[in-house]
Amino acid sequence: MKKFRFIILGAGPSGLTLAHSLLDRGVLRSEILVLEKETTAGGLCRSATVDDSPLDIGGGHFLDVKHADVLDFVFRFMPETEWNRHERVSKIHLRGQMVDHPLEANLWQFSKETQVDYLEAIAQAGCVRSDPTPESFATWIRWKFGASIADDYMLPYNQKIWSMDLDLLGTYWLHKLPEVSFRETLKSCLEGRPFGKLPAHGVFLYPKEHGYGEVWRRMADALGDSIAYGISIESVDLGTITINESWRADHIFNSAPWHHWLRWTDIPESVASDIRELRNAGIDVDYVPETFDGQAHWIYEPAQSLAHHRKLLRSNFCPGSCGYWTETNSVRSVSTTGWRHTNPYAYPVNTIGKPERVARILEWAKANQVTGFGRWGTWEHMNSDIAVKSALALGRSVA
Template sequence: MKIAVLGAGVSGLSAARMLKDKGHEVVVYEKNPTIGGLARSRYVNGMLYDPHGGHILNSKHKEVMDWVFSIYPKENWQYTDRNAKIFFSGKYVSYPFELSLCELDADDAVDCVHDFVLSQMGPEPDNFKDWLTWNFGKSIADFYMIPYNEKIWAYPLEDMGTGWMRGKMPLPTKKEIIRSVILKDPKERKMPHSSFYYPLHGGIQSMVNAIGEGLNIHTDFTIKSIKKVNGKWNVNGEGEYDKIISTIPLPELPGVMELPEKVVNLIKGLKYNSLTTVLFDCPKTDITWLYIPSHDYKCHRVGYQSALTPYANPDTTRGCGALEVIGTSFKVTDDIVNDNTLPKELGFEKILDHQFSEYAYVIHDKGYDTNVNGIKEYFKGDSTFNLLGRWATWNYKNMDLCMLDAMELTKDL
């Protein structure tokens, strides 16, 4: 078969590589000059930068890990146990917050444990804000869960559903929380991504480049039209493809292909947010991620690139990190401490680079299921046009699950 893959992010590249290895003729179209989508890396003054947020590799799916390591061998990766912290009331508290109550001031810890023991009474709420209080108790929700989620989603939590977060955020039991307090043991248990792999050299771009090696990829390619003519698909009026795999964000599709008004309206109903990251020089640290729930600061998280690989900063006595701010209105200035972007305690030195990403997080608002299910049902009507990836299926999935979806799709094709 002759297949066109639209978009050279992790999903598109994975599918293209798998299909090529099965003997199909595959052409990949990418609008950017560099492949990788959100999983891109670059160097700034010798410092490593994942400009669209940190991307790390781990998976409970052995077939995914085996596939990646067959392309980019395991010896090229550093294996790391996550050392995530939460900046709370001027101190560093271990992540996850609810398993680290022993690190809080005594009165705050007592309030959190008391409220958590009394939590999960009555019917389970159907909105995310009330669910956080119902599930964790008022104190944990007020101290951390609600303010952090208000920052990362920048969307009314009461207008979001609840089913999406299972498997995406820690959900320890009451017994686990009580045990962590009694034993004064904040260690993570059964937490997603509690350990992971990251390339020793070149950032996550190294894995991306390895997957894309040998593929027919057209970069700097702007897709203007996707049409089916006489049973074959063409892109910008060229090519005769048996099948299309699209990783294009759904809101972009109505501009490049004809869709029924009903489907266009469903797409218009989708919600998402944007992200700005800022690379900065900082003291060396073994913290991998720092979460900042307080609304006193614009930044909600810092990812320390220098904790992922020892080769992130040419000065091995220093570190480098990338702060993250949600929304479209954030303006990067040279004074990100005094303008309350991030706490001064982080030892910010200077801005090295920054990047805006239009598409950052899928928002699971209460209309999510209706909109997404309706869109997918329409595209199921033509087996020659397939949606794949975070933004084409409108599902916030980590890299490993994107690769798994690519495996399943290529099997079906």
């Protein structure tokens, strides 16, 4: 039996950052153990070499530049000089045309006839007419964007990415979508230019010579044998805080999906039923060796006729590479003989009632000396920069 002050479950960006944050605050290496089920670190941010170039096996991953503390931390392991800075070029493939993302700021790029269709839809949208805010996802999307943008793009795209009944999704997370103003959109169409703020990743960083996984690999290397790989957790005794009858801790930090806990320990039925209700979407990443023309870094594909919902044109952000990869919800994937990586836990799904369920799960966990953090510990659709920011703060708060 080995005893630690902190055991961290998961060596993704959250677990790795938390371990470093604790070390930075004076916790000893011998007091920390990170348990990882895979044989390598990095979680969804891992990369592989495919066709002689890097490929991000969890889907397209780019580092946002908004948070200085996150960049300082990341640059400790991969200096700024090893990253390229890109002005984001992302496209939506719609009505046989490639237009810039976000759609509502770039309607001016369509034919006059399509502009009129979409402008008419926005003019009649519930939010523009100050109708009450709907509570179901599909109705909310129509209320926000108007019928034709919803039916051509937002609903088919969301149907593809979630591959579930969209009305099981809540609307509490949609505040992240931009405001749609009929006046601004009309002005943009008349003047033939975009309007509004750039979305997340307006500028992003991507390694010059590696995939996105390299920085997490280095971060893990720096932790040495504080990480144990290929670990299959069979049991957690919450009375003694002991994992697999081998590792005891004062406290567990969990960044692994809560569903696993149902197998590991006895959980009161009210909490277990909350855990069972948590939904996740799986994503298959497929490599296509042909190089796709155009300048885009990635392309959104709402057409139902294509299984995938996004193409990642790596030749436009990975110097010297060819080919592209696609992201497809695993439910929609068709079998392939090509290179594929399946991520069963890719997206936490924002179902109705999820925030309340997660709050109850975290409360039960806290009472048992377990803290949920990261994408799966909080069931939040956070990007890796936010995973780092939150784990840095968590480390500061406990040590």
